[in-house]
Amino acid sequence: MQRVLLLGAGRSAASLIHYLVKHASEHNWHISIGDYNPEVAKELVEESSQVRIFKFDVNSEEQRVDEVRAVDVVISLLPARFHIYVAEACLKMKKPMFTASYIADDMQALEGKIREAGLFFLMECGLDPGIDHMTAMQSIHSIQARGGQLFSFKSYAGGLLAPQSEDNPWRYKFTWNPRNVVLAGQGTAQFIRNGRYKYIPYHDLFTRLEPIQIPGYGDFEAYPNRDSLRYRKVYNLADIPTMLRGTMRRPGFSAAWHLLVKLGLTEDGYTLEGSEEMTYREFVNSFLAYDVQRTVEEKLCSYLGVTQEEEAFQKLVWIGLFENEPIGLPNATPAQVLQKRLEERWRFGQEDRDMIVMHHQFGYLLDGKPHCMEASLATVGQDPVHTGMSNTVGWPLAIAVKNYLLGKIQLTGLHRPVLPEIYEPIIKELVELGIELTEEEKPWVEPLPPGL
Amino acid sequence: MQRVLLLGAGRSAASLIHYLVKHASEHNWHISIGDYNPEVAKELVEESSQVRIFKFDVNSEEQRVDEVRAVDVVISLLPARFHIYVAEACLKMKKPMFTASYIADDMQALEGKIREAGLFFLMECGLDPGIDHMTAMQSIHSIQARGGQLFSFKSYAGGLLAPQSEDNPWRYKFTWNPRNVVLAGQGTAQFIRNGRYKYIPYHDLFTRLEPIQIPGYGDFEAYPNRDSLRYRKVYNLADIPTMLRGTMRRPGFSAAWHLLVKLGLTEDGYTLEGSEEMTYREFVNSFLAYDVQRTVEEKLCSYLGVTQEEEAFQKLVWIGLFENEPIGLPNATPAQVLQKRLEERWRFGQEDRDMIVMHHQFGYLLDGKPHCMEASLATVGQDPVHTGMSNTVGWPLAIAVKNYLLGKIQLTGLHRPVLPEIYEPIIKELVELGIELTEEEKPWVEPLPPGL
Numbered sequence: 023m024q025r026v027l028l029l030g031a032g033r034s035a036a037s038l039i040h041y042l043v044k045h046a047s048e049h050n051w052h053i054s055i056g057d058y059n060p061e062v063a064k065e066l067v068e069e070s071s072q073v074r075i076f077k078f079d080v081n082s083e084e085q086r087v088d089e090v091r092a093v094d095v096v097i098s099l100l101p102a103r104f105h106i107y108v109a110e111a112c113l114k115m116k117k118p119m120f121t122a123s124y125i126a127d128d129m130q131a132l133e134g135k136i137r138e139a140g141l142f143f144l145m146e147c148g149l150d151p152g153i154d155h156m157t158a159m160q161s162i163h164s165i166q167a168r169g170g171q172l173f174s175f176k177s178y179a180g181g182l183l184a185p186q187s188e189d190n191p192w193r194y195k196f197t198w199n200p201r202n203v204v205l206a207g208q209g210t211a212q213f214i215r216n217g218r219y220k221y222i223p224y225h226d227l228f229t230r231l232e233p234i235q236i237p238g239y240g241d242f243e244a245y246p247n248r249d250s251l252r253y254r255k256v257y258n259l260a261d262i263p264t265m266l267r268g269t270m271r272r273p274g275f276s277a278a279w280h281l282l283v284k285l286g287l288t289e290d291g292y293t294l295e296g297s298e299e300m301t302y303r304e305f306v307n308s309f310l311a312y313d314v315q316r317t318v319e320e321k322l323c324s325y326l327g328v329t330q331e332e333e334a335f336q337k338l339v340w341i342g343l344f345e346n347e348p349i350g351l352p353n354a355t356p357a358q359v360l361q362k363r364l365e366e367r368w369r370f371g372q373e374d375r376d377m378i379v380m381h382h383q384f385g386y387l388l389d390g391k392p393h394c395m396e397a398s399l400a401t402v403g404q405d406p407v408h409t410g411m412s413n414t415v416g417w418p419l420a421i422a423v424k425n426y427l428l429g430k431i432q433l434t435g436l437h438r439p440v441l442p443e444i445y446e447p448i449i450k451e452l453v454e455l456g457i458e459l460t461e462e463e464k465p466w467v468e469p470l471p472p473g474l
Numbered sequence: 475m476q477r478v479l480l481l482g483a484g485r486s487a488a489s490l491i492h493y494l495v496k497h498a499s500e501h502n503w504h505i506s507i508g509d510y511n512p513e514v515a516k517e518l519v520e521e522s523s524q525v526r527i528f529k530f531d532v533n534s535e536e537q538r539v540d541e542v543r544a545v546d547v548v549i550s551l552l553p554a555r556f557h558i559y560v561a562e563a564c565l566k567m568k569k570p571m572f573t574a575s576y577i578a579d580d581m582q583a584l585e586g587k588i589r590e591a592g593l594f595f596l597m598e599c600g601l602d603p604g605i606d607h608m609t610a611m612q613s614i615h616s617i618q619a620r621g622g623q624l625f626s627f628k629s630y631a632g633g634l635l636a637p638q639s640e641d642n643p644w645r646y647k648f649t650w651n652p653r654n655v656v657l658a659g660q661g662t663a664q665f666i667r668n669g670r671y672k673y674i675p676y677h678d679l680f681t682r683l684e685p686i687q688i689p690g691y692g693d694f695e696a697y698p699n700r701d702s703l704r705y706r707k708v709y710n711l712a713d714i715p716t717m718l719r720g721t722m723r724r725p726g727f728s729a730a731w732h733l734l735v736k737l738g739l740t741e742d743g744y745t746l747e748g749s750e751e752m753t754y755r756e757f758v759n760s761f762l763a764y765d766v767q768r769t770v771e772e773k774l775c776s777y778l779g780v781t782q783e784e785e786a787f788q789k790l791v792w793i794g795l796f797e798n799e800p801i802g803l804p805n806a807t808p809a810q811v812l813q814k815r816l817e818e819r820w821r822f823g824q825e826d827r828d829m830i831v832m833h834h835q836f837g838y839l840l841d842g843k844p845h846c847m848e849a850s851l852a853t854v855g856q857d858p859v860h861t862g863m864s865n866t867v868g869w870p871l872a873i874a875v876k877n878y879l880l881g882k883i884q885l886t887g888l889h890r891p892v893l894p895e896i897y898e899p900i901i902k903e904l905v906e907l908g909i910e911l912t913e914e915e916k917p918w919v920e921p922l923p924p925g926l
Contacts, residue, residue, distance in 0.1 A: 215764040223738035225677035286675035312667040469766055
């Protein structure tokens with residue numbers, strides 16, 4: 023019997039847990055699921071001879087070490103800041119570890135120790151990061167194997183709504199962590215295009231959009247993600263002239279979101295005095311100049327350069343920003359106030375289905391000519407538990423764990439799923455589960471980098 | 475003999491040192507001046523039986539304690555982050571301490587210990603903070619003594635150029651720490667106007683200006699400073715409906731600076747890959763969208779909504795932002811690149827004179843009627859060493875130290891100069907030194923707060 027420990031059984035854990043449980047008998051696995059709130063896990067799966075659910079407190083070093091000691095492999099779906107504690111227990115007890123989260127600096131610092139201990143740690147093996155890495159590397163390796171020379175790679179992803187649930191003007195609801203949605207993009211977007219570095223400060227990020235089509239799913243728009251430059255190293259494309267990663271939304275979302283950013287409503291660095299008694303209308307007014315002659319709507323439109331008829335303005339009306347309704351949140355930051363209002367309006371209902379979209383564009387030179395290959399994915403959630411997000415985060419991770427337990431991965435060290443021996447069997451099984459990118463060759467129509 | 479220890483002898487220390495030396499014989503003082511670079515202090519003053527200059531390393535706890543032990547009073551003009559180490563030595567050795575810097579959180583946390591030790595610590599006793607506090611409190615106390623009820627207080631200050639040195643399109647040069655000028659205003663401006671909280675994010679700060687006149691010195695503009703709200707407590711005006719503090723510039727400065735902010739050139743949170751080989755033109759281009767059809771100037775103008783004929787744009791041309799000249803600064807942040815370019819163009823020469831401006835506006839109700847009182851200061855530096863900045867920072871601090879040594883201050887605890895027994899004799903002597911605000915009663919013309 024092989025023993026699996028899963029730490030963290032939040033919203034995105036359902037598909038992972040069900041995959042593991044489904045394959046437990048076949049492979050003779052025992053699965054221990056620890057969460058600070060074990061009732062949540064019990065709603066997802068019943069305890070049995072193969073499944074144990076227990077209360078887990080990540081702050082207890084003793085419990086961390088005891089639980090890790092007893093198993094063959096450890097999966098962490100805890101909030102990302104806790105991975106480092108799990109990693110330390112895994113190092114101490116010589117166990118492999120799997121997550122769907124970015125490799126943070128503290129984890130990167132353990133790289134040498136992980137390698138010296140002869141352990142296999144796999145991070146960034148969910149959706150984004152995860153499926154993006156795997157499908158990108160598969161295409162990159164395939165282009166290179168044919169003798170192609172990559173000069174451009176752009177990659178976009180988004181957690182959105184299935185078309186049938188796009189029943190509000192934003193065509194958006196919270197399908198994952200609302201706080202992350204409100205704070206998305208803060209910092210400076212950094213990428214490179216045809217050899218020229220490009221930087222976009224947050225306050226203009228949502229005006230610098232690229233249009234994207236996904237066959238069968240229509241139009242999208244994308245804004246650049248924070249640091250695209252570091253992916254040149256991750257994908258072993260150090261000298262590629264164009265590298266950009268972005269986040270996808272439905273057209274029009276960003277123009278309205280930009281108004282919120284420009285007003286300052288997404289700021290999270292200070293608290294608003296008296297926010298508890300303030301109304302949403304007063305909240306908006308506090309970001310506009312004092313002028314008793316004009317309404318809040320008039321001031322906002324002239325300040326932001328929009329009209330009250332415009333769709334972007336109407337989206338703000340729809341979320342209720344101008345209503346004289348108390349916020350009821352003490353000592354709140356602007357971002358917390360905005361999040362509260364949005365949680366009331368962007369509620370993901372029982373009837374709603376989410377949709378994960380991903381789009382890669384590769385530019386490469388083959389036989390002296392530029393080529394374009396696009397690869398697109400759109401996958402809709404099955405139900406409110408097995409969402410597109412839960413499937414695409416949980417399945418790659420579960421498959422990686424399975425392959426490891428079956429002895430199919432003979433690597434040591436700290437890894438992302440960028441090596442064929444890791445990503446090939448995962449992509450193959452994801453295709454069987456219905457998660458597949460559609461490839462399309464197109465003419466290359468954009469300017470070429472200098473020298474090509 | 476009374477012994478004074480001055481730690482830090484940088485640019486703004488000249489007037490303080492000369493004041494102390496000038497009065498040393500009269501009061502039988504000995505002055506020890508410690509700096510990491512003692513040569514700088516030796517250029518300002520000669521060593522003598524009354525003056526000792528020594529190399530001081532703030533990182534040496536032993537030296538801190540030894541030097542503090544030997545004196546009666548300690549003045550710190552070190553960079554603000556080091557005050558706390560000096561304060562700890564003063565607490566240990568039971569010595570009073572004086573600075574011209576803001577009371578930081580770590581210093582505030584010592585308040586109880588300072589009081590228990592029966593010591594007098596005076597901070598914020600320079601120009602801004604310093605003269606602003608003193609002159610504001612004098613006017614506030616005077617208005618209240620006449621039965622006036624304050625409903626509005628706005629206060630502005632700036633370190634600018636004397637009119638005869640305003641010989642560039644910005645009417646500005648670096649008269650103090652360039653880095654602080656480049657980063658000025660970052661964060662969110664917070665104030666209150668007629669009972670309504672107002673917040674302005676940094677990315678629009680330089681568009682939200684108030685015009686100001688100083689009789690005899692012409693027109694200025696001001697943008698709000700970071701946190702004006704906390705001054706309600708400092709000035710004991712907890713319920714005042716309007717409280718705003720701002721920074722003064724010559725008209726047109728902010729419109730051009732806003733272009734730099736909007737582009738992202740003042741950001742300091744990340745470094746630019748390859749900044750050493752980049753030219754200033756490429757630097758600017760990296761904040762503009764990729765478009766090989768248009769020049770950098772054309773792209774900037776259309777992105778920022780200005781024309782090439784406008785003064786704001788011409789100010790950017792004047793500082794050389796579009797020149798194909800290498801930056802030559804490795805791993806620089808955008809703010810560091812901008813600072814380097816500005817230091818080449820905004821150099822304060824030997825013939826230049828600086829000018830300190832300050833402007834208070836008080837709104838108050840007296841006999842049922844609204845009144846307005848404005849108080850203005852403009853003071854020009856004597857020479858490149860005894861600048862307006864050095865005089866207005868150093869003299870108040872020196873006078874405070876003198877009054878303390880003469881036994882005229884019988885307070886204990888951590889203080890700002892907001893009590894009459896501290897500020898009255900300082901203001902009196904500043905007037906003798908030519909630093910005096912001119913008061914003017916005017917009709918109140920702005921909207922009154924609700925209920926008045």
